[in-house]
Amino acid sequence: MVERLTLGSASVSELAKPLEMSLPAVVQHLQVLEASGLVRTEKVGRVRTCHVVPSALRQAEQWITERRTTWESRLDRLDDYLKEQS
Amino acid sequence: MVERLTLGSASVSELAKPLEMSLPAVVQHLQVLEASGLVRTEKVGRVRTCHVVPSALRQAEQWITERRTTWESRLDRLDDYLKEQS
């Protein structure tokens, strides 16, 4: 869903179409995405248009990178352990 | 729990002690760890001794590394997108 939105803005039903899911289910996903700040939505007339927030994506990127690096150091320690054993 | 086991073998109740959990709960965790091949256990008398399987740990390491690299490439593409926007 986020992937779809990075390709450009979309309405709720456009998002739902390729997603074998009912419309309310899509809206629920959208609500958590909006609450997290990752996407912003705006209702014009009766259609709600959604798009990602680049800065939030940057933050998410940073967050993931941090976790990754802690895992990398864990794996390094794991390596040390495995070398001890062999 | 795995962390504890990398420090050396342990019995079920030794594993349970620092883990505010009932014994059956610990055994359940142990069952999935053993089913996954990550630990091996052996019962002698009435005590079951558990230890990690180094080669499985290696496999897990490799698995994680693979996921990490796919995420890295995803993040690279994300970077490209963000640069387009700014």
Place this chain on the structure above:
DNA sequence: CGGATACTTAAGTAGGTGCTTAACCAAGTG
């Protein structure tokens, strides 16, 4: 106005996870 479209709200449900308690069995100990 009347109907179709684009959501929205509310309520409920299936399935899964991570425990728990209770009852049990088998191995060691005095």
Place this chain on the structure above:
DNA sequence: CACTTGGTTAAGCACCTACTTAAGTATCCG
């Protein structure tokens, strides 16, 4: 042998997630 210890089995429960259906509301179009 009786008691304790270490583990096992079975059943069940609380909570959560990811949906669903049904019934609305609001806008647009002819």
